[in-house]
Amino acid sequence: MKRMLSLVVTTAALLLALPASAQFAKPEDAIKYRKSALTVMGTHWARLAGMAQGRIPYDAKAAADNAAVLEVAHKLPWAAFGADTQSGDTKAKSEIWKEPAKFKEAEERLFAEVPKIVAAARSGKQDDLKAAFAAGGGVCKNCHDNFRQ
Ligand code: HEC
Structure with missing residues (x-):
């Protein structure tokens, strides 16, 4: 059983x-x-932003639940930008592959801001969420302006 488990873990890794x-x-x-x-x-992200800005009624439990999804989801898209995915049904700009370091930097900014927003969403205080979005809410636009059509 233990061996089986370690095999599963190794395969996943x-x-x-x-x-x-x-x-x-x-x-x-x-x-x-x-x-x-x-x-x-x-x-x-939009649900949390809505609660931060008061467009959606603030609810501490809903904020924490949305944060839990965001925490995982923000890590997922980036492995799917392989070099063979530049054309097709996509709005990705070719700059992603021409300027990979700059794209990576935009990703890193997201990785830096999301944990702060997640922590603020878990604090149970709307003011914390508001402050976190005021500070880091621009990370999406920062990348979209340069890398999305
Ligand atoms: C590192 C760059 C980058 C960051 C950061 C980023 N995005 Fe994007 N986003 C893209 C690119 C590139 C596309 C286009 C993907 C495609 O069409 O293949 C996109 C597309 C999208 C789409 C449309 C998906 C669809 O169905 O076509 C949504 C929604 C979106 N982003 C939301 C966000 C939000 C919200 C954030 C911030 C929390 C964010 N993005 C941060 C690069 C980024």
Whole structure:
């Protein structure tokens, strides 16, 4: 049983370490995957932003629940931007592959801000959420302006 478990863990670790392109059978699958992940991330981000700004009634439990999804979802889209996914049903700009360091930097900014927003959403205080969005709410636009059509 223990051996079985360690095999599962090793396999999972290997899968995570594989390059993105190797994880998708076809480029279309990767594009579909990243758009779905972005939609999920965007949905829960928008609910939190709405609560921060008072457009949606503040609810501490709902904030924490949305934060839990955002915490996982914001990590998902980026492995699906392999070099073979530049064309198709996508709004991704070619700059993503021409300026990979700049795209990576925009990703890193997201990774820096989301944990702060998640922590603020878990504090149970609307003011914390408001402050976190005021400070970090621009991370999406920062990337979209340069890398999305
Ligand atoms: C590092 C760059 C980057 C960051 C940061 C980023 N996005 Fe995007 N986003 C993109 C790109 C590129 C696309 C276009 C993807 C495609 O069409 O293949 C996109 C598309 C989307 C879409 C449309 C998905 C669809 O179905 O076509 C939504 C919604 C979205 N982003 C929301 C967000 C939100 C909300 C944030 C901030 C929490 C965010 N994004 C942060 C790069 C980024």
